[in-house]
Each structure stands twice: as C-alpha cells, then as structure tokens.
Amino acid sequence: xxxxxxxxxxxxxxxxxxxxxxxxxxxxxxxxxxxxxxxxxxxxxxxxxxxxxxxxxxxxxxxxxxxxxxxxxxxxxxxxxxxxxxxxxxxxxxxxxxxxxxxxxxxxxxxxxxxxxxxxxxxxxxxxxxxxxxxxxxxxxxxxxxxxxxxxxxxxxxxxxxxxxxxxxxxxxxxxxxxxxxxxxxxxxxxxxxxxxxxxxxxxxxxxxxxxxxxxxxxxxxxxxxxxxxxxxxxxxxxxxxxxxxxxxxxxxxxxxxxxxxxxxxxxxxxxxxxxxxxx
Numbered sequence: 001x002x003x004x005x006x007x008x009x010x011x012x013x014x015x016x017x018x019x020x021x022x023x024x025x026x027x028x029x030x031x032x033x034x035x036x037x038x039x040x041x042x043x044x045x046x047x048x049x050x051x052x053x054x055x056x057x058x059x060x061x062x063x064x065x066x067x068x069x070x071x072x073x074x075x076x077x078x079x080x081x082x083x084x085x086x087x088x089x090x091x092x093x094x095x096x097x098x099x100x101x102x103x104x105x106x107x108x109x110x111x112x113x114x115x116x117x118x119x120x121x122x123x124x125x126x127x128x129x130x131x132x133x134x135x136x137x138x139x140x141x142x143x144x145x146x147x148x149x150x151x152x153x154x155x156x157x158x159x160x161x162x163x164x165x166x167x168x169x170x171x172x173x174x175x176x177x178x179x180x181x182x183x184x185x186x187x188x189x190x191x192x193x194x195x196x197x198x199x200x201x202x203x204x205x206x207x208x209x210x211x212x213x214x215x216x217x218x219x220x221x222x223x224x225x226x227x228x229x230x231x232x233x234x235x236x237x238x239x240x241x242x243x244x245x246x247x248x249x250x251x252x253x254x255x256x257x258x259x260x261x262x263x264x265x266x267x268x269x270x271x272x273x274x275x276x277x278x279x280x
Contacts, residue, residue: 079185088114094215097256111142180230190220
C-alpha cells in the first residue's frame with residue numbers, strides 16, 4: 001500500500017499494516033504523478049468534458065489529493081466535498097463485504113486506504129467545517145480485522161464509520177445547488193470510478209482493483225437511490241442515464257468476490273458513464 005509513514009508511524013500501525021502484506025489500492029492511481037488528473041470515462045470513450053472518476057474533480061484546477069479529490073475546491077464545492085466522503089464510504093463498504101466473504105486481508109486493506117488517499121488531505125477542510133477526525137475510525141476498523149476481532153465488533157466499527165460520514169456530509173459547503181443535484185454529482189463521480197476500475201481489473205487477475213470498483217459501484221447505487229425522486233424531477237435525462245449505467249455496473253460487480261470472468265462489455269460501460277457525465 002502506498003502509505004505516508006509519517007501518518008501511520010505516528011499511530012504505531014506501519015509495522016502491522018506492512019506485516020499484513022497489503023497491496024496498493026489502484027495501480028492507476030499509483031501510476032499518476034502527484035497533482036495529475038487521470039482521464040475520465042467521457043475522455044476515454046471519445047466524449048466531451050465531464051468531471052468525475054478518480055481525479056475527475058480536479059478538472060478546474062486546484063491541488064489534487066492521492067484519491068483524486070481537488071482538495072482546494074472541497075471547501076466551497078459540495079460535490080467535491082461529498083465525493084471525498086464517498087471515496088471513504090466506498091472503501092468501507094468494500095471492506096465490510098470483503099470481510100463477510102472471508103477476505104480478511106483485503107478487508108483490512110480497504111479500511112486502511114482512505115486514511116492516506118483522501119482523509120489526511122481533507123483534514124484542513126474538515127477542521128474548518130467542524131468535522132471530527134475520521135481517520136481513527138478507519139484505522140481502528142483495519143486494525144480490528146488484522147487482530148481478528150469478532151464479526152460483531154467489526155460490524156460495529158463499520159456502522160460507526162457510516163454514522164460519522166453521514167454527520168460529516170451534513171457539514172458540506174452550500175453553493176445553492178439542490179440536494180438532488182449534489183448527490184447526483186457525487187454518484188456520477190462514483191460511477192466513473194467504478195467503470196475505470198473495471199477496466200483496470202480486466203487487465204490482470206488482481207483482486208484489489210475489482211474490489212475498489214465494487215465499492216464505488218455500491219456507493220453510487222446507494223447515492224442514486226437517495227436522490228432518485230428529486231433527480232427525476234429536476235433532470236430526467238441524467239436520471240435515465242444513471243439508471244442505465246448502474247444496471248451495467250450491477251452486472252459488472254455482482255458481489256464482493258471477483259467473478260471468474262470479467263466479461264461485461266467495456267465499450268458499453270464507458271459509453272454509459274460518458275452519458276452520465278455529459279448530462280450533468
């Protein structure tokens with residue numbers, strides 16, 4: 001895992017995590033230069049514009065964190081701010097489901113990733129908005145898995161993470177956009193990430209990119225369910241595009257366990273994600 005030892009070392013977990021043999025969250029992000037913005041699905045499918053995916057929020061400039069979030073914009077843009085939370089949520093969901101599937105090492109990895117990928121970068125924004133430090137919750141969950149704590153205890157830690165993320169979302173900046181518009185923007189971001197992780201997973205037999213994408217898909221689906229009624233009223237075209245993209249992603253990510261074959265048509269996936277981006 002790409003970990004800043006100054007963060008983990010201060011918490012006494014660098015050795016434990018290294019001993020768990022945790023791998024990188026995404027080769028795509030590892031290959032990106034600091035501050036770079038990976039292409040969105042719209043770009044890769046030949047579409048126009050579109051801000052989304054890992055790094056997608058940085059399309060207008062600003063410092064981009066390792067998790068692809070434009071940190072400078074998060075202080076004023078609710079979509080960027082809540083996308084940072086959604087990245088963390090996606091990893092927690094992937095961790096919980098991987099753990100329930102018997103993949104403890106992967107679960108520990110997924111719980112740990114958001115600390116260095118997005119939460120540490122967001123610390124100044126969270127502090128400014130009165131959000132309690134979220135990192136200890138993720139570290140505790142990762143450590144809990146490594147140390148073999150009970151399923152009930154890990155489930156409690158997961159619920160604590162979800163509650164804290166929901167509380168943090170309530171403190172997002174307000175730029176006048178409706179709740180449905182904001183949530184749909186975050187969901188679109190997660191769709192783009194899920195599609196690109198599927199491409200990466202299809203290029204090798206590694207589990208981590210698939211599990212990343214699964215978490216992004218599940219988060220996108222939950223967000224869309226929350227905003228569906230309002231979004232259909234405000235932007236029927238985006239609502240329809242989102243439904244189509246999520247239906248494809250449901251086939252691509254049937255569960256936390258990686259299928260034997262990743263055979264969902266990638267051109268269809270990228271086209272569907274592009275339509276979501278273009279209708280925002």
